[in-house]
Amino acid sequence: xxxxxxxxxxxxxxxxxxxxxxxxxxxxxxxxxxxxxxxxxxxxxxxxxxxxxxxxxxxxxxxxxxxxxxxxxxxxxxxxxxxxxxxxxxxxxxxxxxxxxxxxxxxxxxxxxxxxxxxxxxxxxxxxxxxxxxxxxxxxxxxxxxxxxxxxxxxxxxxxxxxxxxxxxxxxxxxxxxxxxxxxxxxxxxxxxxxxxxxxxxxxxxxxxxxxxxxxxxxxxxxxxxxxxxxxxxxxxxxxxxxxxxxxxxxxxxxxxxxxxxxxxxxxxxxxxxxxxxxxxxxxxxxxxxxxxxxxxxxxxxxxxxxxxxxxxxxxxxxxxxxxxxxxxxxxxxxxxxxxxxxxxxxxxxxxxxxxxxxxxxxxxxxxxxxxxxxxxxxxxxxxxxxxxxxxxx
Numbered sequence: 234x235x236x237x238x239x240x241x242x243x244x245x246x247x248x249x250x251x252x253x254x255x256x257x258x259x260x261x262x263x264x265x266x267x268x269x270x271x272x273x274x275x276x277x278x279x280x281x282x283x284x285x286x287x288x289x290x291x292x293x294x295x296x297x298x299x300x301x302x303x304x305x306x307x308x309x310x311x312x313x314x315x316x317x318x319x320x321x322x323x324x325x326x327x328x329x330x331x332x333x334x335x336x337x338x339x340x341x342x343x344x345x346x347x348x349x350x351x352x353x354x355x356x357x358x359x360x361x362x363x364x365x366x367x368x369x370x371x372x373x374x375x376x377x378x379x380x381x382x383x384x385x386x387x388x389x390x391x392x393x394x395x396x397x398x399x400x401x402x403x404x405x406x407x408x409x410x411x412x413x414x415x416x417x418x419x420x421x422x423x424x425x426x427x428x429x430x431x432x433x434x435x436x437x438x439x440x441x442x443x444x445x446x447x448x449x450x451x452x453x454x455x456x457x458x459x460x461x462x463x464x465x466x467x468x469x470x471x472x473x474x475x476x477x478x479x480x481x482x483x484x485x486x487x488x489x490x491x492x493x494x495x496x497x498x499x500x501x502x503x504x505x506x507x508x509x510x511x512x513x514x515x516x517x518x519x520x521x522x523x524x525x526x527x528x529x530x531x532x533x534x535x536x537x538x539x540x541x542x543x544x545x546x547x548x549x550x551x552x553x554x555x556x557x558x559x560x561x562x563x564x565x566x567x568x569x570x571x572x573x574x575x576x577x578x579x580x581x582x583x584x585x586x587x588x589x590x591x592x593x594x595x596x597x598x599x600x601x602x603x604x605x606x607x608x609x610x611x612x613x614x615x616x617x618x619x620x621x622x623x624x625x626x627x
Contacts, residue, residue, distance in 0.1 A: 313609030315520050316548055316570045319602070325613035330601065332373050334618055340379040342425045346370035348406040349422050349625060352378075354397040356620035358598060363395045363620065368422060371406070381418055381427045383411035386437040388451050397621040399532045399585055400440030404479035406625035410446055412436035417448045419459065430462050438471035440532065442486070443479055447471075468510065469501055475533035475540055475562075476586075479626045487562060489529050489542055491515075496526055498540075498565040516566040523549050524570055526558050531583035534592075538562050541584050541592040541606075548572045555582050557594055559606045569606040588627040595622070 333353045348371045355364040366378040383396035396411045403409070411418045414435055419428050438449035446457045448464075449471025455464040467474075473490035477483070488499040496515040517525055525547045533542035539559055546556035548570065557571040573582050573596075581597030588603060593614065596602045601614040601622070 313569075313607065315568065316524055316572055317604075317606070317609045317611075318572045318574075319596075319604075319611045323602070323611070323613040325616065328603075328614045329371075329373065330369070330624075331615050332375060333367070333369050333615060333622075335375050337367060337375050337377045339374050339376045341368055341376045341420075341422065342380050344374065344376060345425045346376070346406070346422050347372070349402060349409070350406060351625065352397055352402050352409060352623040353618070354395055354621045356395065358619045366397055368409075378409075378420070380425050381411075381420060383418055384413055386412055386435075387414060388435045388437060394437065395621050397623060398437075398439055399583060399621070399623050400438070400476055402623040402625050403441045404443070404626035408441075409623075410439045410441070410448070412439045412448050417446070417457065419446070428459075430457060430459070432457070432464060438474075440474065440476050441479075442477045447474065449474070467501065469499065473499070473529075473533075475535050475542070478535045478537060481535070481537075487533070487535060487540065489533050489540070492528050493525070496529070498560070498562075513565040515560070516564060519566050519568050520570060523547070526567060526570075527553065529558070530580055534584055534586050535562055536587040539568075541587065541594075543580075543583050543594065546570055546572065551575065555579070555597075557582065557584055557592060557604070559592070571604055571606070571611075585622055586624050586626065593624060593627075 330351055333351055346368060349368050350371055351369045353367045353369065356362070365382070368376040368378055370376065385393045386396055387393045396413070398412070401409050401411060407421065407423050409420045409422055415431065415433055417430050417432055417436060417439065419430065420426070432448060432455060434450035434453070436448050436450050438454070440447050446459060447467065448455050448457055452470070454467040454469050454471045454474060456467055457464050467486065469486060469488045470490055473488040475487040475489060477486065484503065486501045488501070489496070490499070491497045498513045498515060500511045502509045515526060527545045527547060529542050529544045531543040533540050538561055540562050541557060541559050544556055544558045546554050546558065548554055548556070554575050555573040555577055557573070558567050559569040560567045577597040581595065583595045585593045585595065585601070587593065590607060591603045591605045594602050594604060599619040600616040601618065602611055603614050604611045
């Protein structure tokens with residue numbers, strides 16, 4: 234076995250070792266590793282045993298990042314490098330989402346919103362116990378979602394996760410959807426009305442495409458007609474489906490999936506004559522040599538002709554780093570990588586949407602960042618906000 238192959242297998246083996254109590258928001262989508270990764274880890278261990286003198290040093294559990302307020306020393310650069318990194322210190326200029334950490338002062342039933350900016354479900358970082366879902370209105374008031382208490386989602390194997398997903402809040406901030414076993418719950422946040430739609434399966438995924446609602450179990454994606462309750466199947470993985478641009482007029486759906494050299498961008502089109510599916514391999518030509526996307530995780534988000542999604546990436550000699558990729562939705566060309574390194578919990582940095590020309594992403598262990606890929610500017614939005622978030626379009 235060649236040295237570089239051994240190195241890759243050892244990296245995969247190290248990636249399998251996770252903290253005994255991982256960060257609550259870290260491993261929902263990534264908890265089921267691909268078979269080849271498990272096989273690679275086993276092969277790496279076998280090689281270590283056979284070579285006798287080789288020692289495998291595993292990465293320890295990630296320590297919490299400091300949460301002390303800091304000041305930025307970074308200067309945004311026009312025509313920024315294709316591969317970017319956050320500054321050592323971050324500036325937090327203030328944002329309406331900062332109120333998500335405020336105490337609850339109203340109930341949704343007693344004070345419905347005109348528009349919700351975000352949904353937030355707190356999770357204790359020490360115990361993993363989740364709290365009740367909160368609704369932040371555009372008036373700055375934090376409300377308790379008291380009209381319904383969604384249960385945890387679960388799959389056929391018994392794995393559970395908190396009910397709030399990154400795609401739960403509709404782009405206009407007026408509706409919230411929660412996948413449940415054998416049903417999906419939709420809450421009208423402007424009236425506090427609740428409607429339940431029966432739908433068979435261990436449903437875990439939910440996202441909005443304009444006023445269209447997509448719900449998925451482990452393998453199947455359904456499009457729900459909220460007026461009639463009827464559903465139809467979409468031949469795309471619920472794990473890989475990209476949230477469309479809410480301002481777009483294109484009814485096509487996009488998906489990102491695969492591993493390493495097999496990562497592909499899929500476009501699915503429905504027409505009067507039937508459906509059409511086209512796969513395009515990820516194109517890395519715009520990145521410096523040695524930089525690539527290993528695998529995507531979390532939800533992908535489209536804005537115009539760009540898609541942003543969290544990924545495990547390779548930058549130079551570092552394999553398996555946390556990162557975010559921005560790619561052209563038409564061509565599959567990766568135009569920017571945000572390198573977040575390896576010294577943080579796995580699956581730490583899920584993308585939650587766009588804010589104009591900026592990508593909003595989680596930043597372990599409880600922060601939210603705003604990254605402008607075109608300039609490289611990175612600023613903090615909120616910190617010490619442990620749990621799950623779903624944001625309206627901004």
